[in-house]
Amino acid sequence: MALKGDPRAIRLCMERLYPARRDGYVQISLPGTQTLADVSASSAKVLHGVSRGQITPMEGETISGILEDRRRLIETVELATRIEKLEQSDAGKDQQGGEQ
Secondary structure, eight states, X not given: OTTTTOHHHHHHHHHHHSOOOSSOOOOOOOOOOSSHHHHXXXXXXXXXXXXXXXXXXXXXXXXXXXXXXHHHHHHHHHHHHHHHHHHHHHHHHHHHHOOO
């Protein structure tokens, strides 16, 4: 029927092929997320947005999950950097004084 031009059949087919989005876009201005302090500030802003009704609790939870992923990534990079520095420092000590 859709191939014959029936508008209802076409709409039904299109709804199956391209379902409507269940979630919309959220517009909330957040600070950068380059440091853990930035992520903390962003998280506080999300909480503030939820408490003021600017975004729904579900939207806040989604954004908070993204921020949590970002926090873990920053922590992982910072820890890897610290470990690398410690290993380099330890290697330098071994070269200077030999192993004891």
